[in-house]
Amino acid sequence: MHRFVYADNSATTKISKNVLDAMLPYFTEGYGNPSSLYALGQQARAAIDEARHKVAVALGAKKDNEIYFTSGGSEADNWAIKGAAHEMAKKGKKHIVSTKFEHHAVLHTLDALKKEGFEITLLDVHEDGLVRIDELKAAVREDTALVTVMFANNEIGTIQPIAEIGEFCREKGILFHTDAVQAVGNVEINVEDMKIDLLSLSAHKIHGPKGVGALYCRNGIRIETLINGGAQERSKRAGTENTAGIVGLGVAITDAVSDINARCEKLKALRDRFIDGALKIERSRLNGDREKRLAGSANLCFEGIEGESLLLWLDHSGICASSGSACTSGSLDPSHVLLSIGLPHEIAHGSLRVSFSDENTTEDVDHILNVLPLIIDKLRAMSPLWERIKKEEKGE
Numbered sequence: 126m127h128r129f130v131y132a133d134n135s136a137t138t139k140i141s142k143n144v145l146d147a148m149l150p151y152f153t154e155g156y157g158n159p160s161s162l163y164a165l166g167q168q169a170r171a172a173i174d175e176a177r178h179k180v181a182v183a184l185g186a187k188k189d190n191e192i193y194f195t196s197g198g199s200e201a202d203n204w205a206i207k208g209a210a211h212e213m214a215k216k217g218k219k220h221i222v223s224t225k226f227e228h229h230a231v232l233h234t235l236d237a238l239k240k241e242g243f244e245i246t247l248l249d250v251h252e253d254g255l256v257r258i259d260e261l262k263a264a265v266r267e268d269t270a271l272v273t274v275m276f277a278n279n280e281i282g283t284i285q286p287i288a289e290i291g292e293f294c295r296e297k298g299i300l301f302h303t304d305a306v307q308a309v310g311n312v313e314i315n316v317e318d319m320k321i322d323l324l325s326l327s328a329h330k331i332h333g334p335k336g337v338g339a340l341y342c343r344n345g346i347r348i349e350t351l352i353n354g355g356a357q358e359r360s361k362r363a364g365t366e367n368t369a370g371i372v373g374l375g376v377a378i379t380d381a382v383s384d385i386n387a388r389c390e391k392l393k394a395l396r397d398r399f400i401d402g403a404l405k406i407e408r409s410r411l412n413g414d415r416e417k418r419l420a421g422s423a424n425l426c427f428e429g430i431e432g433e434s435l436l437l438w439l440d441h442s443g444i445c446a447s448s449g450s451a452c453t454s455g456s457l458d459p460s461h462v463l464l465s466i467g468l469p470h471e472i473a474h475g476s477l478r479v480s481f482s483d484e485n486t487t488e489d490v491d492h493i494l495n496v497l498p499l500i501i502d503k504l505r506a507m508s509p510l511w512e513r514i515k516k517e518e519k520g521e
């Protein structure tokens with residue numbers, strides 16, 4: 126019974142040995158400041174240049190200088206959206222189109238821009254967890270500066286029609302940003318083919334370190350400076366570089382992209398085994414399209430229970446999972462993502478997200494599937510909501 130299963134890889138991942146080994150020298154003998162002219166500094170500079178090249182290659186970017194290192198996905202999202210919006214406002218374009226189920230790093234950034242006088246249109250997401258390109262086309266206006274749509278959703282794992290959106294935005298001369306934090310390393314991405322102008326990513330979701338990420342910004346696109354100071358990151362984001370973190374990101378993204386197909390196949394098998402098993406539970410449902418989803422991610426609702434209680438009991442059995450996003454847990458509001466796909470409040474409360482990595486095994490999935498129905502039975506036995514559901518079933 127004392128098995129430990131980590132199934133919350135959409136929240137964060139364990140750093141890989143390969144990544145850690147590559148980073149360690151930059152905490153010890155490789156401590157030079159990358160801006161220093163002596164060899165110790167220039168070695169760090171070379172390591173950063175190499176990492177930048179690796180990220181560019183992984184995304185199919187034309188030039189290394191289209192990659193800017195940041196402190197993570199949230200910073201990249203903030204910078205891309207505010208940075209592009211402020212530049213476009215100079216041309217009188219102050220309208221932004223996005224979706225209702227973006228990560229809070231995007232939604233709260235849009236809230237901040239709204240207070241500055243930008244107009245925001247948030248597209249509905251359908252029950253299958255996908256946005257519709259026709260609705261996006263209908264939402265853009267003459268003064269639309271930017272479209273920002275996430276590549277893959279962090280709670281329900283659904284993958285959006287990014288290439289189609291890119292094609293349309295390019296045609297219309299509208300900037301296109303995508304939060305690809307969940308997609309990088311899990312979906313094949315090519316910023317050129319997909320006509321993406323700005324893309325955010327984060328290392329800690331792909332077995333890299335926390336506190337480092339990157340923004341891809343296509344050459345020729347102007348974004349406002351984020352941090353004033355030294356000349357780092359082409360004078361747009363000042364501050365002595367996080368050399369070890371950046372090196373870790375370079376290795377993590379290269380590893381993630383290099384075995385993407387084999388890994389996704391393995392993850393899909395785990396995910397589908399989990400979905401098939403969990404759907405045997407009475408009054409359960411899978412949230413989001415069955416196929417157009419991340420290989421390792423599944424989100425289900427079980428009627429008549431509270432997601433939070435379920436998580437605590439799973440933890441007792443050594444299982445780490447989530448009720449949605451790590452950022453909303455702690456609040457008692459149901460997930461904005463589940464509400465956006467039309468789930469009623471009481472059902473959205475009973476959600477469970479499991480997200481696997483290639484360290485998970487079939488035995489892990491079976492352990493969850495053994496424990497889960499017992500916990501759900503126990504919780505339902507105490508639930509007034511479940512009692513009501515059962516009464517209604519009987520027509521009482």
Ligand SMILES: *Cc1c(COP(=O)(O)O)cnc(C)c1O
Pocket residue numbers: 135136196197198199200202228230275277278279304305306307327328329330336337338
């Ligand atoms: C995790 C995540 C972020 C935030 O990335 P950090 O590196 O933790 O700041 C942004 N968007 C999505 C979709 C995420 O999953």
